Amino acid sequence: MLRVRFAPSPTGYLHIGSARTFIFNWLFARRHGGTMILRIDDTDAERNTQTSEDSIFEGLRWLGLDWDEQYRQSERLDLHTAMAWRIFESGHAYRDFTPQEEAAEKAHATGASMWLCNPEMRELSREESDRRAAAGEPFVIRFRVPREPVRDVTFADEVYGAQSKSTADIEDFALLRSNGLPTYHMASCADDADLRISHIIRGQDHLTNTFKHILIFEALGLEPPRFAHLPLLIAPDGSKLSKRRHGPVVSVTTYRDAGFLPQAYVNFLCLLGWNPKDDRERMSIEEITAIFGFEGINRSNAVVNFSDDDPIDPKALWLNSQHLYALPVEALAELLEPWAAQAGWKPAPGQLLKIAPLIQERMKTFRDFASVTDFFFLDPLPPYDPAELLPQKGDVAMAVRVLERAKQALAVADFTHDGLEQALRTAATELGVKAGQMFQPVRVAACGRKVAPPLFETLAVLGREVSLARIEQALALLAS
Numbered sequence: 001m002l003r004v005r006f007a008p009s010p011t012g013y014l015h016i017g018s019a020r021t022f023i024f025n026w027l028f029a030r031r032h033g034g035t036m037i038l039r040i041d042d043t044d045a046e047r048n049t050q051t052s053e054d055s056i057f058e059g060l061r062w063l064g065l066d067w068d069e070q071y072r073q074s075e076r077l078d079l080h081t082a083m084a085w086r087i088f089e090s091g092h093a094y095r096d097f098t099p100q101e102e103a104a105e106k107a108h109a110t111g112a113s114m115w116l117c118n119p120e121m122r123e124l125s126r127e128e129s130d131r132r133a134a135a136g137e138p139f140v141i142r143f144r145v146p147r148e149p150v151r152d153v154t155f156a157d158e159v160y161g162a163q164s165k166s167t168a169d170i171e172d173f174a175l176l177r178s179n180g181l182p183t184y185h186m187a188s189c190a191d192d193a194d195l196r197i198s199h200i201i202r203g204q205d206h207l208t209n210t211f212k213h214i215l216i217f218e219a220l221g222l223e224p225p226r227f228a229h230l231p232l233l234i235a236p237d238g239s240k241l242s243k244r245r246h247g248p249v250v251s252v253t254t255y256r257d258a259g260f261l262p263q264a265y266v267n268f269l270c271l272l273g274w275n276p277k278d279d280r281e282r283m284s285i286e287e288i289t290a291i292f293g294f295e296g297i298n299r300s301n302a303v304v305n306f307s308d309d310d311p312i313d314p315k316a317l318w319l320n321s322q323h324l325y326a327l328p329v330e331a332l333a334e335l336l337e338p339w340a341a342q343a344g345w346k347p348a349p350g351q352l353l354k355i356a357p358l359i360q361e362r363m364k365t366f367r368d369f370a371s372v373t374d375f376f377f378l379d380p381l382p383p384y385d386p387a388e389l390l391p392q393k394g395d396v397a398m399a400v401r402v403l404e405r406a407k408q409a410l411a412v413a414d415f416t417h418d419g420l421e422q423a424l425r426t427a428a429t430e431l432g433v434k435a436g437q438m439f440q441p442v443r444v445a446a447c448g449r450k451v452a453p454p455l456f457e458t459l460a461v462l463g464r465e466v467s468l469a470r471i472e473q474a475l476a477l478l479a480s
Helices: 016-031 050-063 073-089 100-110 126-134 184-194 204-219 243-250 252-257 262-270 285-291 314-326 329-342 351-359 366-377 396-412 417-431 435-447 455-479
Strands: 003-006 035-040 069-072 093-096 140-143 152-157 161-166 174-176 199-203 226-230
Touching: 003 016, 003 199, 016 035, 016 050, 016 199, 016 226, 016 252, 016 262, 016 285, 035 050, 035 073, 050 252, 050 262, 069 073, 073 093, 073 140, 073 174, 073 184, 093 126, 140 204, 152 204, 152 226, 161 204, 174 184, 184 204, 199 204, 204 226, 252 262, 262 285, 262 314, 329 351, 329 366, 351 366, 351 455, 396 417, 396 435, 396 455, 417 435, 417 455, 435 455
Parallel strands: 003 035, 035 069, 199 226
Antiparallel strands: 093 140, 140 174, 152 161
């Protein structure tokens, strides 16, 4: 049965590269009817924090993608330890009693890896090893990488193809530390084996670890999972995206707080390193799931574009605007509610449902909501430049005539799109001005700006009383 896992370490917020790894695992599992497992790899006690773990869960929940099973690595230490000793008893590992400081000094002095500095530990007899351990001498359990004869460790990566590395280039890596706790390699492989993980989908930076992990699986007498390594996400300057160097740029919550739809963000992350093999860019999660496969994953690293002034990738911004525009109006209106509350506004019942279609094309993210809708909620309008009320430069008298006639028309008009359009067009004809010369002063009077949603729909939402009051405010501004 197909089983995949996402195994974040709670040492910081959810990195966008980690979020993409979770998404690709999720898509692969859902497309093939497999099981999605979330495993918190929290064995690094010195660096793990509850704040980081909470942030990871916060980011994953915002993405809106679920998982089927959940585990915590620190609760499975007995399993990891037992498997390490199983490898030791089979002769594939040995005790290394070399003090850490001494080994490090030798490695630094010779430029050699630790196993080259400690060959005598590989050759220590089992009797001597047991005696020293019984005497309380501290030791590390180290994997006995094959040396005589040297051989190649190989696997077929689902993305990068055939991979091979000589055991001459793999150090005798630790399985258990001197305090008895498992290393990352041991804990990860023990859990993957116990949880029957069929496919390991992770970043390309883990590819070199895979050779060690295959050796561990072989020592346990188990078939290794299949591996798929994902291209890295890099900055515009070609450097690897990192929390330390790029800060909020690499945090999932940066996009959430910027007002992104989670489905748009998932869409964006999928296109970083994966191609649907057609011209589609805006896709729903369901559409992506139906076509996702390893064959669409690129081998080259994917660039996340951002600048010193803006951490948001412009492509992500565009995709989000497309997803916003595709939302049903009812769904958009519901999603606008918390943003209205954040702005301190209390929409009347049904008001957001009327406003939503007027601004749907004008928002790139929900953060734009306040700036494109403030005039619906502010009363009176904040001061604005009275020159914008003039239908032609310097002609204050025409602006006054237009607004006075508009006020008369709106006082008796039917406050629907058609009724308002007919009333204002008729008023323009009677005054002998062009329709645009009538509409602009009314738009500025109603919204406090030239660029605003469609005039007649806006007036209908504002209502007769507010519309007339704002024309009065505009006339007073012109008089002053």
